[in-house]
Amino acid sequence: MCPLLNTNLHFASRDTLEPCCSANIGPSLVSNLSKKESIKEFINRKKKIINLLKKGRIPKNCQNCVHLTDYKPTDNFKIDKITLNHYTQCNCACIYCTQGNRSLEKIKEDENKPVLYDVLKFINELYDNDLIDKEKLYIDFQGGNISCLRNHEEIINTFLKRGVGTIYIPTNNIIYMPVIEKLLKLKKGEMCTALDSGTKETYFKIKQVDKFDKSVENIRRYIESAGNDSIIIKYILVEGFNDNIDEFGKFINLMIELNVKIIVLDIDYRDIIDKAYTIPKHYYEIVKYAKEVCKKNSIILGIPPYTTKVLEKGYSVK
Numbered sequence: 615m616c617p618l619l620n621t622n623l624h625f626a627s628r629d630t631l632e633p634c635c636s637a638n639i640g641p642s643l644v645s646n647l648s649k650k651e652s653i654k655e656f657i658n659r660k661k662k663i664i665n666l667l668k669k670g671r672i673p674k675n676c677q678n679c680v681h682l683t684d685y686k687p688t689d690n691f692k693i694d695k696i697t698l699n700h701y702t703q704c705n706c707a708c709i710y711c712t713q714g715n716r717s718l719e720k721i722k723e724d725e726n727k728p729v730l731y732d733v734l735k736f737i738n739e740l741y742d743n744d745l746i747d748k749e750k751l752y753i754d755f756q757g758g759n760i761s762c763l764r765n766h767e768e769i770i771n772t773f774l775k776r777g778v779g780t781i782y783i784p785t786n787n788i789i790y791m792p793v794i795e796k797l798l799k800l801k802k803g804e805m806c807t808a809l810d811s812g813t814k815e816t817y818f819k820i821k822q823v824d825k826f827d828k829s830v831e832n833i834r835r836y837i838e839s840a841g842n843d844s845i846i847i848k849y850i851l852v853e854g855f856n857d858n859i860d861e862f863g864k865f866i867n868l869m870i871e872l873n874v875k876i877i878v879l880d881i882d883y884r885d886i887i888d889k890a891y892t893i894p895k896h897y898y899e900i901v902k903y904a905k906e907v908c909k910k911n912s913i914i915l916g917i918p919p920y921t922t923k924v925l926e927k928g929y930s931v932k
């Protein structure tokens with residue numbers, strides 16, 4: 615079985631509804647979403663996949679997925695996690711971006727493109743049909759950058775009105791958003807920013823926009839107004855750019871100054887997905903240093919489970 619298949623939904627940028635947002639794509643539950651009025655057909659499709667799994671037949675897109683487990687009887691099928699990935703617009707161009715936002719030209723081109731489909735219509739349908747676990751529901755705004763999604767406030771307010779646990783907002787944080795401050799104050803939100811650097815110069819090389827100071831100022835503002843409990847700052851190791859202890863040390867000093875409590879260290883997904891290569895040896899030294907310096911300064915260091923697995927093996931699991 616796959617617990618994600620049972621209770622997650624992913625509004626994907628492939629114009630599909632998928633069961634999960636994992637390193638594997640997962641089977642599509644509904645395709646051509648932009649042409650659909652309803653997504654209720656996902657229930658039947660899901661039942662079919664669950665039955666296949668029970669018989670030990672694994673759909674092609676699930677093969678080798680780390681989330682597959684032995685079957686455990688369950689009657690828990692209400693949706694408790696929704697990933698929103700129906701928009702790709704952004705206002706910076708991280709060289710590693712999995713959304714393909716890797717050049718400033720692409721960003722300009724995308725700026726006025728409409729979103730792929732109306733996600734609100736489908737979200738309301740899920741609530742109307744009692745398919746949501748309103749207490750537990752975790753929303754993950756992936757996509758491009760939320761500040762470029764025109765109706766983000768309407769989407770967030772719909773969740774708040776109809777019932778939600780936590781709304782997770784990863785953002786480059788170039789633009790200060792009062793709705794994030796509101797969510798943090800309500801204890802309904804988590805904000806995560808991949809700063810990936812401790813200096814303006816490195817930031818510029820990775821993000822291709824000169825917005826280091828702005829992003830730092832915004833982190834400071836959120837912490838001052840809503841505290842540091844639910845603010846996560848990320849450092850993605852990008853080979854040849856920020857993969858050295860000197861840069862990471864400057865990043866940590868900045869985190870201490872800003873009173874950031876939680877940081878996440880990750881590796882560039884391209885290392886796993888595109889290259890499937892051996893993790894560079896010096897990454898292990900940076901991870902060791904990160905663990906020591908965070909412990910010393912009472913900062914919580916998170917390393918995502920998938921990344922931990924890859925680091926343990928020293929090669930891609932794909």
Ligand SMILES: C[S@@+](CC[C@H](N)C(=O)[O-])C[C@H]1O[C@@H](n2cnc3c(N)ncnc32)[C@H](O)[C@@H]1O
Pocket residue numbers: 704710711712713755756757758759760784785786806807808848850880881882883884
């Ligand atoms: C595509 S972004 C969208 C949200 C927002 N624009 C942001 O960057 O935080 C979603 C998440 O994926 C991460 N991400 C994107 N490309 C990645 C890569 N190649 N390796 C590791 N993380 C990546 C980003 O840091 C972010 O946390």
Ligand code: SF4
Pocket residue numbers: 616617618619633634635636638639640641675676679680681682
């Ligand atoms: S097994 Fe993996 S790919 Fe398949 S639905 Fe579950 S999480 Fe997604």
Ligand code: SF4
Pocket residue numbers: 704705706707708711712713715716757758759785786
């Ligand atoms: S901020 Fe997010 S969406 Fe924008 S380019 Fe960077 S990773 Fe991609």
